Amino acid sequence: MSEPVTGELVSKLQQEDLRYLLLSDDMFNNIVVITEDDGEIEAQMNKALGVIDGRDGARGICVVIQQPTGDDSRPGIQFGPLDLHWVFLVLEWRQMNADTTKGGTGKKAWTVARRIHRILKSHRSGALTMNFYPSKPSIAPVGASVNVNGMPVPLVAYEVRFTGSEGDNTVYTRVANPSITGSSIVTTSGSMVGTAGDTVTLDCSTSGASIYYTTDLSHPCSQNPNATLYSAPFTSVAGALRVRAHKSGSVGSDTISAQFN
Numbered sequence: 001m002s003e004p005v006t007g008e009l010v011s012k013l014q015q016e017d018l019r020y021l022l023l024s025d026d027m028f029n030n031i032v033v034i035t036e037d038d039g040e041i042e043a044q045m046n047k048a049l050g051v052i053d054g055r056d057g058a059r060g061i062c063v064v065i066q067q068p069t070g071d072d073s074r075p076g077i078q079f080g081p082l083d084l085h086w087v088f089l090v091l092e093w094r095q096m097n098a099d100t101t102k103g104g105t106g107k108k109a110w111t112v113a114r115r116i117h118r119i120l121k122s123h124r125s126g127a128l129t130m131n132f133y134p135s136k137p138s139i140a141p142v143g144a145s146v147n148v149n150g151m152p153v154p155l156v157a158y159e160v161r162f163t164g165s166e167g168d169n170t171v172y173t174r175v176a177n178p179s180i181t182g183s184s185i186v187t188t189s190g191s192m193v194g195t196a197g198d199t200v201t202l203d204c205s206t207s208g209a210s211i212y213y214t215t216d217l218s219h220p221c222s223q224n225p226n227a228t229l230y231s232a233p234f235t236s237v238a239g240a241l242r243v244r245a246h247k248s249g250s251v252g253s254d255t256i257s258a259q260f261n
Contacts, residue, residue, distance in 0.1 A: 018065055018086070027115045030105050032062040036219035039226030042146075043216070050096035050103065051146050051153050060097025060104040061112065064089040067219045067244075067255060088116050088160040091144060093153065113139050113158040120162050138162070175253040178204040178211050178245045182236065185258060192258035196238040202230045204245040204253070213243045220244040220255065236260045 019035055022028050032048035034041055041064070050058025066087040092109035100106045117139055144157035180202060184195035194200075202211050211230040212220035220227045220242050230243075238260055245253040 018088075021119060022063065022116065025115065025119060027107070027112065028063075030059055031107065031112065032059060033065065034062060035065045036067045036217075037221060037223050039218055039224050040216055041218040045091065045217075046146060046148075049091060049093040049146065049155070051093055051148050058096055058103045060094070060099070061090070061092045061107060061109060063112065063116070064091065067221075085163050086161065088113075088120075089142075089144070090116070090158045090160065092156040093146075094156060109156045109158050113160050116160045120160065173250045175209050175245045175247050175250050176204055176206045177253045178202055178209075178243050178256055180241065180243055180256060180258045182258075192256075194236060194258055194260045196236055196260045198236045198260065199233050200236045200241070200258075201233045202243055206245060206247060206250075206253075209245040209247045209250075209253075211243060211245050213241060215239050215241055217242065221246060221252070 019033050022033050032044070034044050034048070038044060045062055045064065048059055048062035050060055066089060068086045090109045090113045092112075096102075097104040097106065097108075138161050140159050140161070142157050142159050144155045145152040146155065147153070180192060180200060182194050182198040182200045184198040185192055185200075186194070202213065204211055210222070212222065212224075212227040213230055214220045214224065214227050215237055216226055217240055218224050218226055221244060222229070241258045241260060242255050243257070244255045
């Protein structure tokens with residue numbers, strides 16, 4: 001690589017690389033593949049799954065390529081080569097998916113997850129040299145739901161995980177994880193929860209870092225039109241607040257989340 005890989009560059013190149021890798025496979029001819037860099041990700045998921053209207057554009061199943069996280073917990077310290085941990089989330093609403101006469105694909109989440117697993121086993125990225133730890137990707141069932149009119153709709157879901165390594169021994173600096181503070185925010189079992197209407201302050205200890213946030217489940221970065229560049233404290237709204245810090249020439253921070261009810 002001739003230039004350092006920033007968190008945003010990895011997001012731009014790698015998520016699109018992996019999205020089109022899936023879309024080139026016949027399995028995904030009628031399955032929506034979403035990346036976290038997209039705006040309005042919650043609306044995209046609901047439309048693909050059919051949990052709102054059950055018809056228009058619905059397929060009953062979709063795949064979300066989540067923004068990768070790094071494996072180094074020491075912010076501001078140089079490290080390399082870069083390891084990135086990826087998650088492909090396969091979501092299925094069986095009530096819609098089983099009805100193939102009205103848009104459902106009939107392709108089960110487990111079958112789709114296994115196909116992703118097979119594709120990733122042979123994948124080598126053009127931007128990063130991909131190695132897998134362990135020797136192949138892993139698949140695990142997870143709990144998932146979407147909110148419809150304030151009520152959770154349970155989904156069938158699987159995560160396909162793998163680690164990609166950048167192999168040219170470039171040295172990187174990682175941006176520190178941002179902080180989320182507010183008078184109502186408490187941390188329970190590692191999760192931050194607060195009350196909607198609270199005044200929220202964001203901060204990052206890395207000098208010169210830019211902080212982005214989203215409230216629609218999409219990835220907080222400058223490429224996402226639904227992400228907001230933080231400049232001053234703001235009033236929280238009900239839902240998930242996602243925050244990430246970026247700096248040119250550095251690997252972005254992990255994405256930090258807080259749920260406001």
